[in-house]
Amino acid sequence: MNIKELIHQYFHKLSKSQKKVASYVMDYPGKIALASAQEIGATIGVSETTVIRFCYSLELSGYAELQKIIREQLLSQQSSLASYQKAKLELEQEPQFFAKVMEQDRVNIAVTMNQIPEEGYETAINRLAKAEKVYILGLRSSFAAANWLSYTLGLVRADVQLIRPESEDVLQTLSRMDDKSVVIVISFHRYVKETIQIAKLAYTQQAFIIGITDSLLAPIHPYSQLMFPIYSTNKSPLDATAALFSLMNAIVAGLSVKEKDNFKLRQERYEALNSDFLFAEGD
Structure with a gap:
């Protein structure tokens, strides 16, 4: 009942x-x-x-x-594609549909911001700055976010690895983890069992786990030393996207400021390389 x-x-x-x-x-x-x-x-x-x-x-x-x-x-009560579509069909009856959807994103970001404690955020930045290696994990619907975070954190600091079970020996990767490793795990409903199992094994390796998820009761909770809950109005992982990327951007920004000297040095080395064969100039 x-x-x-x-x-x-x-x-x-x-x-x-x-x-x-x-x-x-x-x-x-x-x-x-x-x-x-x-x-x-x-x-x-x-x-x-x-x-x-x-x-x-x-x-x-x-x-x-x-x-x-x-x-x-x-x-x-967690999200589903059905609840996502239902909420959008309700908005369709109102003028400026796109503005209403974007306004929901703004609300989701604001609520997420208010429910994340400053000390938790600072702990995450300090851990990421001191870690010998950072691993990012997110599968299926969370893969795009994990890929973006891995790439962007890699611009700020060295030794950032995206965990890809489909193309690597995950046990080998896990065996290299220790108490100087940080693993950021992104997991949203429906929770992928492989993500939870890898997080559990990383935890047993004494890695510091930062969980980014949609509920403090999510299955990665027992294995996370830090949890960042992402709010969405209709409890949909799709609706959580804006708040999720906003938080990840705040993490990258915090680390770039914390490690400003190393970040500047990495940027100088990056810009010194001849990249003409990669990029085309626009008008």
Whole structure:
């Protein structure tokens, strides 16, 4: 049963304090999914016992079952092509369709920006600056973003590698990882099992994992020391594209500033090469 339906069914039986818990569960299911009963109680201003008794009042076995139900629901609500198209068909009825789509992108970027902590971003930049080697992983729908990030980070610092299971021995790549390696894993619904397995193996190699995904409950969560959630209005990976690339651009920009001397030296060496055979001048 949907957790909101369950709360509505038993709400009249709840005590005043338990109703406070119920309201918090309805408003912030994502926080319930990640925090302990003690932490939730402290946030709301009730005891841990009240939180657990609230679960019993819903005829659940305890707080762990409440978390399990919420996690399953949050993951099942993730995006699909159908929800993407449905949202766009609704916008089609309004004037300036393209402007409405771009306005949604702006909102997605703004919300993503506000939910990423400054200290987490700074940690990512420092880790990328100090790493001996950086690996980028993203498969299927996440491959284009991973390819762009690998290329762009490679302009800023040396030793950046895009992991490509279809054309390399991934076990050989993993065997070279250690605690001086950073792996950026991009994973969106529907979550590719191979991405999760590679992230898990990189984690066992003590590499520092930065996860970029659509939910703090995504399957790469257990293997990520840092998680950057990307918001999208309609929970669609396609709608998340603008915010995803904006965050990646912020990462590249932060590293270029952090490593400005090395970046300048790399640019000078790059521009010193004769590239006439590669590029044509425009009018």
